[in-house]
Amino acid sequence: MIKNVHGNTVDHLGEAIVAGRYVAGAVIPPEPLLCEELGVSRTVVREAVKSLIAKGLLTTGPKVGTRVQPESQWNWFDPDVIIWQSKAGLTPEFLRDLQDLRRVVEPAAVRLAAERATAQDIADIEIAFAGMKQAVEVGGDYVTHDLRFHQGLLRACHNRMIVQMSKALGALLRTSFEISTTRKDGPRNSLPLHRAVLDAVIAHQPAKAEKAVLILIDGARDDIEQVLASRRRLPRLNTPAPLLKGL
Template sequence: MAQIKNVHGNTLDRLGVAIMSGRYAPGAAMPPEPLLGEELGVSRTVVREAVKSLVAKGLVSTGPKVGTRVLPAEQWNWFDPDVVAWQSTVGLTREFLRDLQELRRVVEPAAVRMAAERATPEDIAEIEAAYQGMRRAVEEGGDYVTHDLLFHQGLLRACHNRMLQQMSKALAALLRTSFEVSTSRKNGARLSLPLHRAVLDAVIARNAGKAEKAVLVLIDAAGEDIEQVLASRRRLPKLDAPARLLRVGA
């Protein structure tokens, strides 16, 4: 979302944000394509293609007699990076972040158990490289979030389960949301670093039980970070911008 988008991408973003902000409520009909095109300053063809994308993402349905109608949020594809980014633009809600934490508690402990049993030397090297990138960002400043994401994606790939490997791609935007919120808290990244090390060391030691417990500690610590950031009423990060860079000592 941070990169320059074409007319289709910009139109899609504007409509997606309009839906998620409640401008077009669930069950309500959106304006006809000609009116939307006039409002957005784009052609009817561009609107039609954007609506097709919204259908694919589960935000709307279309029909010859009912037009384009907004679907309930439960039907939206929350694994779609655009949907997550639009939610970030509108505002990350407590409910959204709670759902994310619960998803992590369901998926990641079981995945890390498998990673401890199945990880290859190449997998370990990849996760270690991601960890070292996190460490450098804490000690020298830089992009912590991207390396944090690579760390967790590496763990999911190390399961050598095709469905979990596919899920690592789908989870990317959701995980980035959690990491951005956690690192927005003072010393959040520095405090989280040894928790990541404990997970990786347990995977290297092939200790599945210890790895599972370590990742639960990590996830719960992230949950506490999120609760504190929400309680502080601090402005939450936006995902349509590059990852936040750490300053030395942050």
């Protein structure tokens, strides 16, 4: 997607903050300097700063200027923040926080999905699973279908707050899925685990569905730990998801 001047300015400043060019507590350069550096108007800079304040990266106040917030204040559910972190380099701490979050949210959501999923919910998840299976067997975009599978489960719980969270979790989940696909036979081995989750939801068995998704999440966590231990390069979310080759 091509961004406009405002979007590019937000990206430039956001990436600089997340990469540590402006450290926590530092005052960002005044408007005239930013206008000159970025080649944009004061209005664009001001609007970009407002966007970054909304994302938790900046704070402003009388006589203190516009300062960088510590990481603890950043909105880690904002897809832009996740992408900027990816560009700066995904850290082990970030990835472990993600796995902890998945372990808290997804099992409870899947329990609800097993109780509340409609025929349309199940049909949507089946389509996503079929896409994953096709990607494994003949090649293609596994990660996008994997993401749709999990977001379908979150939507199927029919809790408005969790459904809203599913949108924000998208970039976070993609991080985990892209790393898992770097493991040899990772997608192929995960297919029956996904099927077990879906079958339990179809059968309206909440406890079985919860147990199955925990096995899936813990497997992804093991994949991430092995990739971290290997010191292989981690994926960057500003590039398209990798395609699987046909077997």
